[in-house]
Amino acid sequence: MTPNTHKHQEPAKVHIALGERSYDVCIGQDLLSDPRAWEGLPGGTLGVIITNDTVRPLYASRLQALLATRHRKVLVISLPDGEAFKTLASFELVMDRLLAEGADRKTVLYALGGGVIGDLTGFAAACYMRGVPFVQIPTTLLSQVDSSVGGKTAVNHPRGKNMVGAFYQPARVFCDLDSLRTLPAREVSAGLAEVIKYGLITDAHFFHWLEENAVALVAGEVSALQHAVRRSCEIKAWVVGQDERESGLRAILNFGHTFGHAIEAGLGFGTWLHGEAVAAGMVMATDLSARLGMAPQDLLPRLRTLLRRVGLPDAAPALPGGEDEYLHHMAVDKKAEAGAIRYVLLQGLGQAVVKAVPDEQVRPTLRACLAAA
Amino acid sequence: MTPNTHKHQEPAKVHIALGERSYDVCIGQDLLSDPRAWEGLPGGTLGVIITNDTVRPLYASRLQALLATRHRKVLVISLPDGEAFKTLASFELVMDRLLAEGADRKTVLYALGGGVIGDLTGFAAACYMRGVPFVQIPTTLLSQVDSSVGGKTAVNHPRGKNMVGAFYQPARVFCDLDSLRTLPAREVSAGLAEVIKYGLITDAHFFHWLEENAVALVAGEVSALQHAVRRSCEIKAWVVGQDERESGLRAILNFGHTFGHAIEAGLGFGTWLHGEAVAAGMVMATDLSARLGMAPQDLLPRLRTLLRRVGLPDAAPALPGGEDEYLHHMAVDKKAEAGAIRYVLLQGLGQAVVKAVPDEQVRPTLRACLAAA
Structure with missing residues (x-):
C-alpha cells in the first residue's frame, strides 16, 4: 500500500529535435514526483496550472504541491470542460x-488536461x-499521442x-x-484511433504489434500503453521534424480526417468523439485506397477487425444528405484546395500519400461504407 | 507633371537576415508601382489591406489598385486611428x-499605417x-525606423x-x-528621436551625420530621409540579428525608453508622443551616464542641441509626484527586475550597456533634468 513499494514502469523518453525549440516527451507512471523529470526546466517566481473543472479535482492539487517546490507561487486557472x-x-x-496576478516573462504555464486545455494553454503561452515557457501534462490518450x-x-x-x-x-x-x-473507456478507444493511424501511415510493424496487443491496450496494461504512446510520439515527431510548419509531408497525419471531419460536421460536433470519426474515416480512406488499386485488398478487413477489438466504429454513419452531404462537408474542409478534394491515401500498409480524387471516384467508397453501417 | 518624368531617388534595400524568416526592407519613392518590388512575394486569391481611417483616404485606394494585379480580390479593413x-x-x-470573407492560409495581409496598424496586423497574421504572410507598408517615420x-x-x-x-x-x-x-511635422520629429537613438547606442559616425543633416531631415529632403531610414534599419537589423527573441543585446534598443515610459505614464499616454518622451528620456539616460563617469561630458549638450534642431524636447516634464513618481513608474515598467532598476546607459558615443543603478544614484539626474525643464 505504500506508494514507494509500488512497482512502476521505467519512464520512456522521446526527444523532439527542432533545433533550439527541441524538447522531450516523457512517458511513464508517477513521473512528476521524480526530481530528475524537471531537470533543465525553467523555474520562475510564478507557475500557473491551466486545467478544466473535470480534471482539476483529480490532479490539480497534487500538481500544485509538486510545483510549490519550483515556484514561489502556484496558481490554478480552471475552465469549464469541453470544446465549447x-x-x-x-x-x-x-x-x-495572468496580468492581474503579475505574471512576467519567466512565468511558466502548465497545461493539465486534454487537447482543449493543451491547445488553449499553448496559444496563451x-x-x-x-x-x-509552457509544460504540457496531457491527461487523455488522444492528447498524449496527438x-x-x-x-x-x-x-x-x-x-x-x-x-x-x-x-x-x-x-x-x-x-x-x-x-x-480515470479516463472513460470510450475516450481510451478514441485515443487508440490515432495510434492505429500512425501504424497505417508509416509503420507496418507497429500495426502488427497493435493487432497483437489490442486486448492489452483496452485493458489498460501499462507497458502496452507506454509502448503505444511512445511509438506514436516517435512517428509524429519524425513526420513533424521534416515539416514543422505543415507545408507537405505533415498532411499525412490527416489520414482519415477528411472523411472524419465530414462525419463530425454532419452529425454535429461532439455526437461522435473525434477519434471515433477518425476511425470510420480511416475505414473509408482505406476502402478508397483499395478501390484505386493502391492498397492491398486484405487491409480493409484487418483494419475493421482491429477497430472493433479496441471498441471503435468500423463503418460510417448515414448523414441526412447522404453521399452528397459527405462530399459537401469535405469540400469546405480546409484541406480542400481549388478543384478536386485531396485525400490522404495508403499506397500500402505503412505508406501514405496525398492525392486529389474526383468526386465520382469517391462515391463508390461512400456507398460501400455507408451501406455497411 | 507626368509622374513618369518625375525624378525619383533610387530605392535602397536592407536585408534582414533571419534564416528562413529573412526579408527585405525597401526604402524609396513610389516603390509599389515598380513590379520588381513585388518579386518573390506570395500571391494568393485574396489580399487584405488593414489600415486606419486617417491613412485610408490617403493611400488605400491606390494600394488596392496596385494589389488588384496580384490578387483576385482585395479587401480593405479600416480601424479607427489611434493606440486606443x-x-x-x-x-x-x-x-x-477574415473568416467571413473566406480568407485561407495563402491570404496575404498588408499593414498600411503606423506602428499601431503594423503591430496589430502582424499579430493577426x-x-x-x-x-x-504579411507585408508591412509603414507610413510614419517612427514605424519605418522602428x-x-x-x-x-x-x-x-x-x-x-x-x-x-x-x-x-x-x-x-x-x-x-x-x-x-503627409505626416505632421511633430510626428516626423518624433520619428527622428528613434533615429538619433540608433546613432547614440551603436554608431558615432551616424550621430555626426545626423548633427550635420538635421535641417535637411526636418525639411523633408528625400535623400537625407532615405539615408536616415536605411541606416536606422541596418542598425536595428544588426542588433536584432544577434538577439531575435530579446534575451540580451536587444535591450539596448530601449535606450531612453525607461525614463520615457515614466514620462508617458506620468503625463498620461498620448500627451507627449512616444518619440518626444524617448527624446527627453535619452537626455536623462545620457545625463546619468555622464554622472556615473561613463559618457563624455560634452555628449549631453551635443544631444540637447541636436534634439532642439529637429524639434524635440531636450528636457523632461515635471510630474505631480516629482522624482518619486519617476522612480515608481520605472520600477513597475517591465524592464525592471527584482531590486535596482536596470537602465541602458552610454559607455561613450555609439556604445550602450545595460546596468542596474540604485535609486539614490538616479535622483541627481532626475533633479537636473526636471530643473532644466
Missing part, C-alpha cells in the same frame, strides 16, 4: 488572470508577453475549429500513464 | 472579417490559421502595452518616403 470553451473569450480570460508533438496551438472561432492559433513548442511534455486510469 | 484601438477587440474583429525591423507584433491590454503578441516576421517591408510628406 476553446474560444478567444477563454484565451482573453487567461490573459486577464505563445502570446503572453510574446511568449512564455497534441503532445507538433507545436500546434489554437482556439476555435464560431466559423471554424482552430482558426486562431500559433505554432509554439512546449518546454517539456509529461505523459502520465496513470492519468489514463 | 490596438486591442484584442480589434484583433478579434479582424479575425471575424501570426495567428490567423496559425500564420499567413517596427519595420524586429518582428515584434502585439496588442495592448488594459493592464499594459503590448502584453499580448508574438514574434512574427513580415514577408517584406516597403518604406515609402513619399508617405512622410
